[in-house]
Each structure stands twice: as structure tokens, then as C-alpha cells.
Amino acid sequence: MNYISIFSTIVTLVFAVVVFNRYRYKKGVHLFMWGMGLIFYGLGTLAEVILSFTFSPLVLRIWYLSGAMLTAAWLGQGTVFLLVRKRRLADLLAAVLLVISVVSLALVLTAPLTSAAAAYDVSRAISEQYKDILVRNGAIIALTIILNIYGTITLVGGALYSAWLFWRKKVLFNRMLGNLLIAGGALMPAMAGSFVQAGLVDLLYLSEFLGVVFMYAGFSLATSIQAVPARSASASPSG
Numbered sequence: 223m224n225y226i227s228i229f230s231t232i233v234t235l236v237f238a239v240v241v242f243n244r245y246r247y248k249k250g251v252h253l254f255m256w257g258m259g260l261i262f263y264g265l266g267t268l269a270e271v272i273l274s275f276t277f278s279p280l281v282l283r284i285w286y287l288s289g290a291m292l293t294a295a296w297l298g299q300g301t302v303f304l305l306v307r308k309r310r311l312a313d314l315l316a317a318v319l320l321v322i323s324v325v326s327l328a329l330v331l332t333a334p335l336t337s338a339a340a341a342y343d344v345s346r347a348i349s350e351q352y353k354d355i356l357v358r359n360g361a362i363i364a365l366t367i368i369l370n371i372y373g374t375i376t377l378v379g380g381a382l383y384s385a386w387l388f389w390r391k392k393v394l395f396n397r398m399l400g401n402l403l404i405a406g407g408a409l410m411p412a413m414a415g416s417f418v419q420a421g422l423v424d425l426l427y428l429s430e431f432l433g434v435v436f437m438y439a440g441f442s443l444a445t446s447i448q449a450v451p452a453r454s455a456s457a458s459p460s461g
Contacts, residue, residue: 224274224347226427227267230434234264237438244445252303255316259297260434262288267430270348277342279335282356285348287330291366292323294373297408301380319372322365329362349426374408381405381440400444407436 238260245253266289269281299319306312338354358366381404388398410433 224271224427226431227270227274230267230427230431231264231271233431233438234260234267234434237434237441238264240438241441250304251312251316252300255296255300255303259293259295259300262293262296263434265289266293270427273348274344276344277339279339282335282348282352283330283333286352286356287327291326291330291369293411294377294408295319295323295369296373298373298376298380301376305380305383322369326362326365326369329359329365333357333359333362347426377408378405381408396446397444400440400442400446403436403440403443405440407433407438407440409433410436 238257241253241257241260245257266285269285269288272278272281273285296319299316302315303312306315334357335355336357338351342351342355381401385398385401385405388394388401410429
């Protein structure tokens with residue numbers, strides 16, 4: 223049984239509830255986008271749990287779509303809404319992301335499976351087997367790369383930029399540290415592919431767990447209430 227993915231799913235679900243609850247009161251679009259990104263994150267880890275018991279073509283596709291394609295991009299789009307001052311630009315990027323997400327959904331759901339699906343081994347990680355089972359055409363591979371690059375640059379880059387702003391202005395140390403944790407947490411799942419290539423599958427699951435834990439801790443720290451000096455910074459992936 224994949225216990226680490228179970229813990230990842232639970233933490234992600236709690237994190238998503240916290241973010242959506244904050245969105246209910248704050249109404250920031252960035253919070254909604256982060257919440258959606260966390261839903262995709264949780265679907266990916268939940269799919270890993272299910273696939274450790276049995277094989278399902280639908281669950282495999284959900285795992286790939288949510289974990290490999292959409293999570294980073296939707297989390298990153300939340301940061302775009304928070305930091306980009308031109309709302310029209312943020313709206314345009316969100317519209318493009320939505321279209322790409324729908325196209326990705328259609329491509330992955332209709333992607334054929336190979337005969338290797340019949341020999342699926344529940345004792346091995348799905349990340350070790352999916353390439354032999356799911357037929358990914360050039361469009362799927364290209365969109366996977368594009369979405370992950372966009373998500374990593376916007377989420378990690380946005381968090382580091384905000385941390386730098388607070389460090390430079392010497393204000394709100396909690397937000398500076400929180401953004402650093404968010405950046406570090408976002409990078410951990412991005413390293414998962416390297417762990418798989420090295421045959422360190424357990425580290426893949428651990429990176430997913432630590433990634434969401436770090437991001438949750440960073441979000442909690444960055445949104446904690448502290449006395450705000452008169453000359454405070456306004457930009458932060460915290461909301």
C-alpha cells in the first residue's frame with residue numbers, strides 16, 4: 223500500500239479546504255486558482271493510491287492529466303493573478319490556460335492504451351509503468367512540457383520574487399519566509415521525474431508529500447496576522 227500518497231492526499235485536501243474557505247471571505251481570484259490547483263494535486267495523489275490496489279484506465283488518465291499536466295499551471299496562474307497588476311493580462315492568460323486544459327482533457331481521455339495495461343503490476347509505481355501503457359502523442363507531450371514550464375516559472379518565480387521584495391524592504395519576515403517555503407515546496411514535485419529516472423520511486427512519493435507540506439506551511443505562515451509597519455510591501459503569494 224502506498225501510505226505516503228495517502229498522507230499527501232489528506233494534507234492536500236485539508237490545504238484545499240483552507241484555501242477555498244479563505245476565498246469565500248476574501249474573494250480573490252488567485253485563491254480560487256490555487257484551490258483548483260490543489261484539487262488537481264490531490265486527484266493526482268489519490269489516483270496513485272487507487273492504482274496501488276488495482277488498475278483503471280480512467281484513473282490512469284486522471285493521474286496523468288492532473289498530476290503531470292494541470293497542477294503546476296493552475297497553482298502558478300493563481301500567483302499570476304496576485305502579482306500581475308494588469309488584470310486584463312492575467313485574465314487573458316487564464317483564458318488560454320482554460321482552453322489548453324480542456325484540450326489536454328480531451329487528448330488524455332481519448333489517448334489509447336497499449337497491451338501492457340493487461341500486465342499492470344500493482345506492486346510497482348505507476349510512474350514506472352505509464353509510458354508503456356498510455357500512448358502519448360506529440361501534442362500531449364508538448365502540452366505537458368509547456369504547462370509545467372509555465373507553472374514552475376510563475377509559481378516558483380512569483381514566490382521568490384515576493385520573498386525578495388519583503389527582504390529588500392525589511393518588512394513582514396513571516397511573508398518572506400512563507401514565500402520561500404512555497405517556492406521550495408513547489409520545486410519538490412518538479413524533481414519527481416529525476417527520481418523516477420534514477421529508480422528512486424519512494425523519493426518520488428516523498429517529494430510529493432513534502433512538497434504539499436512545505437507549500438501549506440508557507441501559505442499558513444504568509445497569511446498569518448502580524449503587526450504591519452506603515453511602509454509594508456503589498457505583493458505576496460499569500461492572499
